[in-house]
Amino acid sequence: MHTNETKYFIGIDLGSSFIKMSLYDFNNKKEIDSITYPKNEMEIISQKEGWAEQDPNLWWDNIKQCLKYLKERNDLSFVKSIGISYQMHGLVAVDKNGKSLFNSIIWCDSRAISIGNKALKNLDNKVISNSLLNSPGNFTASKIRWVKENKPELYSSIYKFMLPGDFIVFKLSGNITTTPLGLSEGIMWDFGKRNLSMDIIEYFGIEKEKVPKVVPSIGLQDVVSYDNCMRFGFSESVSIAYRAGDQPNNAFSLSVVSDGEIAATAGTSAVIYCVTEKDISDPKNKVNTFLHCNDEKNKKRNGVLLCINGSGIAYSWLRKTLKFDSYQEMDNISENVDSSQGLTFFPFGNGSERLFNNSKNLKSMINGLDFNRHNDSHIIRAVLEGISFSLCYGIEYLREIGLKVDIIKVGNSNLFKSKLFREIFVNISKANLHLYDTNGAMGAARGAALGNGDYKNESEAFSDLKLIEKIIPLHSKSLEESYNNWKKLLNKLI
Template identity: 45%
Template sequence: MYTIGFDIGSSSIKAALVEKATGKSIAVVSEPSVEMGMIALQNGWAEQHPDDWWQHVCNASKRLLKENGVSPDSITGIGISYQMHGLVVVDDKGIPLRNSIIWCDSRAVTIGQKAFDELGHNKCSEHLLNSPANFTASKLKWVKDNEPEIYARIYKFMLPGDYIAYKLSGKICSTISGLSEGIFWDFKTKSIANWFIEYYGIEENLIPDLVDTFSDQGGISEQGAKDSGLAIGTPIFYRAGDQPNNALSLNVFNPGEVAATGGTSGVMYAITDSLSVKESARVNNFAHVNYTTNNTRIGKMACINGAGIMYRWLMNNLKVSSYEEMNELAESVPIGSDGVTVHPFGNGAERVLNNKTLGTRMANINLNNHTKAHLCRAALEGIAFSFVYGMEIMKSDGIVPKVIRAGNDNLFRSEIFSNTISTLIGQEIEIYNTTGAIGAARACELHHGDFDAFGKHIMNNDYVMGFKPSKNSSSYTLAYNKWKKELELMLEHLVNTDE
């Protein structure tokens, strides 16, 4: 018997087939074969059509079954992970009224900042644990203000994973964790933040019904089965945003545990049981997958939009063949990249920089001495320094990291990248060969509540290696301080320019 996990990303849809008894990953497929595009009608905008995700989900599920000779009847559960903060709006027939405004779209930054200022920083921090910023609620407010004819036809809004669950089951619902990532949840009253949505003029009836993160969230409908190749009635047992899900995939559930990811964006995601927030404008705070109104588990997240996308951009423009080649080039250059620095903030507004759009900066390049190898090393270091910068903010907000776990992705496969972070934070990084899709598939069993068995499946199947802090940290510290000083000067210049 097996479970299937879907990971609804902005680049691709991944689907994993996992053996139920052992948690062993049998197969992972990705659709489409080339990276999904984004629709950018204006600078800073990013949209995708929800039905494109659905088509790729269906193609992926059919491939998993066919290529592995698995009967649909042997699938006992479905888990869904999805790109966070996206907005899907549908009419009363469940048809999308517009493209989804996805996570890296920054059009609603000013709306969220205005709300933060007018409602009061303290109130937002105490109740929402965040500035409203550029999250789903602010995007919905943008639709209300700029596309009133569409807003008037909205029956429900959904997050991307909610939409895929709806297409599978015909049931529109969400979770507390999902609402918290959209900034619809009041952590102080442990209920929907009515005062906040009233401020935005959003009707409460647009909010989906709530289900528990680990629960029977609906069975696959006749139409869902026809489209996906899965069996009618197969239950959806789990859904979560990609960062809480990545933490789950790495067995990160308890205070002091940290999950790090290095995909298109980079994330340091730490668990706390405290509702105290000092950096609500720069660090995200969401209900973790195991949050309940009786069990406070908050995921405190520092996000770097310009992470893997920076390294991919460099690979494409340097005309090198692979990330492995880039890593080899980088290893030929000493720590600090002989003075070359890269600040990788070119993928929209950065929350850790108070929602400033800084752009990518490559500096201190000597045309006689520096080569593409220096750019490769400086890019890896710059992205790693961004992670460290984010962790510094979280430490000032009360996080004391006890263990850091990361997936075996392109960035963390680089010894330079992982050693830089490990040394500067002073904490070993454990690397696991898992994915969000595998984690979502395994999470189907957590509705039984057996977290110990879940953790053993990860340790038994996925552990790869660890990166320990270098005993000689002075070169890393010197390079980081230089990079950080340049960042502070860039931010100061940006503020002066705005004034």
Template identity: 40%
Template sequence: MLLLGIDIGTSSVKVAVVDAATQQCLAAVSYPDTEREILARQPGWAEQQPLQWWQDAKQAILLAHATQRYNPQDIGAIGIAYQMHGLVLVDEHHHVLRDAIIWCDSRAVPYGEAAFEAIGPERCRTHLLNSPGNFTAAKLAWVKEHEPEAYQRIDKVLLPGDFLALQLTGEATTSISALSEGIFWDFAAHQLSEDVFRFFGFDEALIPPVQPVFAEHGRLRASVAEELDLAVGIPVTYKAGDQPNNALSLNVLRPGEVAATAGTSGVIYAVTDQLFVDQLSRVNPFAHVNHSAEEVRLGVLLCINGAGSMNRWVKQAVGRELSYPEVNQRAAQVPAGSEGLLCLPFGNGVERMLANEPVGAHFLHLDLNVHTASHLLRAAQEGVAFAFRYGLDLMRENGLHPTVVKAGKTNMFLSEVFAQAFVNATGLAVELYPTDGAVGAALGAGIGAGTFATPEEAFHNVQRLQLIEPNDEAAVYEQTYQRWKAELLARLPQPEAALTKM
């Protein structure tokens, strides 16, 4: 049997077709070729059109078929990964009511903070495991206040993956993992959060039926099957946010294991079997794909909004004609430390790990007689690596001490400069694997369909490509990081002020 994986990213939709028998990827494509726009109608806002995701997904599937490396009729299950924390609203006819408010949108921060104070910090930390902050529930509260006509027409509140499954099958479902990332889930009571729904005045009927992550979430509609040259009735058997899915794709399922990704955002995702809480809610635990009431499995997520987005911005500013391999080659021409040039890569919305402070992106200590465009390119990649180090130290403060990180050899980890800077800055070895979100979603579909007896079985043929360990530049990076950290801290409030704000 073949498995189809769909990954709804911020910049594009990726599709992979995997042979379940060998776990080998037969075809992998993305659509469109250029990065999709984020709509920012006001500073701090970030929206995308859900129907554009759907059109892009269909185009990507047809492009995969066009490779002629498999028979589309042999596809037996579909899995979906998606950008987390997005808000998609549909009416009773499944029509989209407004553009999706996506993960890096900052407008809902005050709503989440108000809920945190009203519900109570201690109750939030023990039941929600997070401050409601800028997550999906707070975004829905913003719509309720500012767009009451649209709010009154809502039939279902969906995460982006729920929406794509709805388009494929005509059925709306969600999962505990999805609800936890939206801060709709009470971990102590193992149900929808009465506190959150009461405070915001939400009706629980807005939430679709809750299914396990690995379960049937509907079957392919005949009209869609005909349009996409697929068999009628194929089940969607897996849905997960991009970071839990990335961890799944790397076989990171057990306590102590850690996954990383550096796409539009940068993430470290550490699995734990404890009900983890950061007092400042700077790193956030969500239900992992294999979490249950009987067996706690949380993914502690550190997110850096300005990762690949920073890399992309500098690439475009330096020269739009540059490819990413050319960016990486030019960055490699500059010595470690970028000859004193520093970059704070925080220009893609407020950063959760910085207590929602709008620090913004900065280049610092620019010397017009020394620094070139290549220095900007390297400093940006180093700045993202330093942001990972800063966030990792927050996780260490909370008792998580990873020794090895697994990542797919994709996105910024394709850059030797970034990958080595990450290792030298954090002190952690990195194992790179030939996988990505779409492949992970495909294998997740196989788990949900029962093709694999266990998640571990789905990944037993996935082999490590590369091990990167700290080298003799580590001392340079430690010195540079301390300078970088001092510049960042100078732009942040005191910890006491941050705690009061959260």
């Protein structure tokens, strides 16, 4: 029987493919319910080559379905706060009535690359290296400028622009806000002045009044509206106390919160995320520095992010193409062979890749296919190798720019559920892998408890985080040869 002390927290993880939602029991320190929705991946709309869009209202509809599911199985009157993780870098725009004006231009959309490249040439180098720490690239600010140049009638109707997580907070609360973390991932944050970057806002001609009110990433941001409280069975005082992009949140969910700690994930995209106290600006623009979710004025925390766009989306494409019922079945079949027998895969089919300076010559491909030797097992293994090799290639670059990559923390989800993928990654990266029983939605739920003041600090929030396994690198001559051959072919392509 519930007591008056019962406290629940909800974590929402808005991905490109699915909505994942966790219900966290604060007193018993465990997830008591969860849902992944919808059954099949959400559609990414691509009207032109390099474009990637999603309907933000579909996100909200799916979130409502998740909350309905939890309500039917649990007493949500005990929910105290909600935390939100979301796909980064996307653009949502609404008019004065709060109506979205067009599909969200999401993270893997490449249409604004030329705008970002032009800004990189025209802006003062000190603005790039000292203030923004990044090229504007094809991030949110560049996307806003693209709309202004190409859809001026729509741009003039924009009341506020938002990141995807901001839109979900708006739908829950009725108020439009963003966070310092959100501005930084959109390349609209001045790291020196710790405020909105007027350099980029003025350069792109974005009116300041279109920028939402800024609230803390961790802490009281807003409250759920009365109508939504009644709809979902909440009490009338449910706060929204945590908001972070999916990669900072993945790190947070693994208790990667201090200088030198590293997290990784391999969902739709694959990412290595390094927490640092330093303001790191990569002159080659292969990696990016954003605020970490626990950054404070007197406790600087940034996240250096290396991204491979084509990761889980490549594995999903393969499952649909080969008509497998489950990823587990694919994982099992991949272990039937000891090598890919010379088959090479490049996963670069989900928009431009920053690690390779957005090279237009780089495409996804399977190379070396032999109809007499290769079967499903070889193809699946080659895809797992190609994704893992891409991450390891990126780790080589992180080490080149001075970051120490010795221990990497990951959750037991997405491609890291695959034993073979983990082994390839560890043996080629030469990094120790710590596998934890957590996920992004659980991280957002813990973040809500921290932001709501129920946890005193980060250490307390993660005191019960469960370590499943530690995996150490082993030497594999055949795997090393496969990786070296993969790099040789890659170098010809780029």
